[in-house]
Amino acid sequence: MAITTDFVSAINQISAERGIDSTKVYEALEVALASAYKKEKDISLEAEVEINIDKETGEFRVVEIKEVVEKVEDKDTQISLKEAKKYDKSLEVGDKVEIQGEYDDFGRIAAQTAKQVVLQEIRNSEREAVMAEYEDKVGQVFTAMMQRMQRGRVLFEIGKAIAYMPLEEQIPNEFYRISQRYKVLLKEIIDEDGMKQLIVSRSDPKFLKELFVFEVPEIESGVIEIMSIAREPGSRSKIAVKSNQDGVDAIGSCVGQRGIRIANVMGELGEEKIDIIEWDEEIEQYIANALSPAKVISVEVNSKDKSALVVVADDQLSLAIGKDGQNVRLAHKLTNHKIDIEGESGKSVEVIKEEKEEDLKKDAQKREDFVEGKESAVETTDDESKSEKDTDKKAKSKSEKEVKTDKEDTDKNAKSKSENKPEKEDKDNKKKPKSKKKSSSKKKSESKTKEDSKKESESKKELNS
Incomplete structure (x- = not known):
């Protein structure tokens, strides 16, 4: 056929x-x-x-x-x-x-x-x-549009392709809004169930590096080189840079005039702080730089087990360790050396704190609830509004009661005043006749003196005559 x-x-x-x-x-x-x-x-x-x-x-x-x-x-x-x-x-x-x-x-x-x-x-x-179009573009940064959340993963649209951002590749505490555009790093292309999928990331250290390459032309031209990156996404990062040309300040070039370059990078990452330090061939100086902003007194390096003992002033100990040990932890990742910190008086603090997977899952659930607008979120807002209304009603009734009591008090005061007034008037009336008597007696005494003086003058005239 x-x-x-x-x-x-x-x-x-x-x-x-x-x-x-x-x-x-x-x-x-x-x-x-x-x-x-x-x-x-x-x-x-x-x-x-x-x-x-x-x-x-x-x-x-x-x-x-x-x-x-x-x-x-x-x-x-x-x-x-x-x-x-x-x-x-x-x-x-x-x-x-x-x-x-x-x-x-x-x-x-x-x-x-x-x-x-x-x-x-x-x-x-x-x-x-x-997929063939993007196979040669792994490691590049693209501007992608957020589509939706799917079981903790974020789906982005890159051109004609759909890319997935797993939970571990997301920045903690970052919320993704539908139809908003974000910069993402194309990390890899995986084969899942016989279908190829694009995997993108915003938490990978390479993403931070590519952002600096985009903002700092000296890095792209090779004048400045990024030697190492240590990153705790959403919180803090450290970047070690070096200059390959005399007269070029590596740190100043990355920061930019009035901090414009690093501000653009931080604006893309949200609240993440970035420390730029100078890379050094001498490992002791490199470790001292990595612990900035703390001032280091001395560094002893054991090259066999890649460890270092760092001595700082007692007042610099907490600064060198950082909040929850973050500063020393990032310095360890940056230099690839285990770092022990001591104060001048011999104080030492052991700090290791890594982010738990449960916290990441909670953050992802929050983001998914935020994007999809689940009923639980709506209910909580309704409860909050109800509680606010109840508090307003209570406050209103309380204020009405207070006004009422104030009114009653004023009425009582007015009544008591009115009752006290007649008593005062009676007292005044009793006092007034006494004053009249006094004035009449005063007049009588004055008339008496006049009559006496008149009689005296008449008697004098008779004698003279």
Whole structure:
């Protein structure tokens, strides 16, 4: 039977346009048609069926392959010796015989199956082409758009490809918002369940290095070289740099004028702090630099077990160790030496604290809840709003009570004042008559003195006369 020439030419045209190998399409089509034939004829899946397609004419033939046996137990996979002799008289028990399959309206089934196979092959070939495009770009930084969270992993869209960021490659306490763009490092391409996947990272030290390469042209040109990086993502990092050209300050070039270069890098990483130190060939000086901002008095290095004893002033001991031992831990990663720190008085502190995997899982769960907006988050906000309303109501009722009590107090005071007022008035009234008496007696005494003086003057006049 033949597939129409138009259909064959369509397969060839699609393969050419999409860059698909037509041979792969025909091979997949033969497998799919064999499966469709078994389904149509209700044949066991274990039966051997081959379909051969002529790529020029479009003709194909169905062949059932059966084993020759004396007694048939499964008619789909076996044939009796007597029946097999009809096809070839030289056949014996144990041989294989090819029998041409029977088909009535297999052209329609072939067309539908071919359509599905072609579409699937197009998807597979496009995925392989995308993966092939990024195989040479592993280790580069891309700007990706966040799509969604999936079981703790963040899905990003990079061009036509979908990339995954596992939990261990995420920055702790960093929340990813849908449709927001982030810079990510293409760390590797892995093969999972027969499919290739892009793995990206924001916590890898190489990501920090690539950000500095982008911001500092001297690093890209080779004038400045990044020798080592120690990083605790989301918290703090240390970078050791050296200058390959006289007169070029490695640290100043990385910091930039007014700190603009390092500010751009830190802006991409959020709250992560970055210490830039100068690399030195002398391991003692290098270890002293790595422990900055603490000032080191002396360094004794044991090259056999790669350990160092560092002595600092007693007031510099906590600074050298850092919060939760972070400073000395980063210095150890940076220099690849085990570092013991002592104060001048012989004090020593042992500090090792690594981030637990449980904390990372909790952070990932928080991020997933934040992105997907789960009911638990909504319920908590509702509870908070309810509690706020209750507190407002309580405060309101409390204030009303206070106002009421204040009013009652003022009424009482006013009442007591009004009661006290008549008493005062009575007292005043009692006092007033006394004052009147005093004034009348005063007037009488004054009139008396006047009369006496008048009499005296009259008596004097009489004597004189």
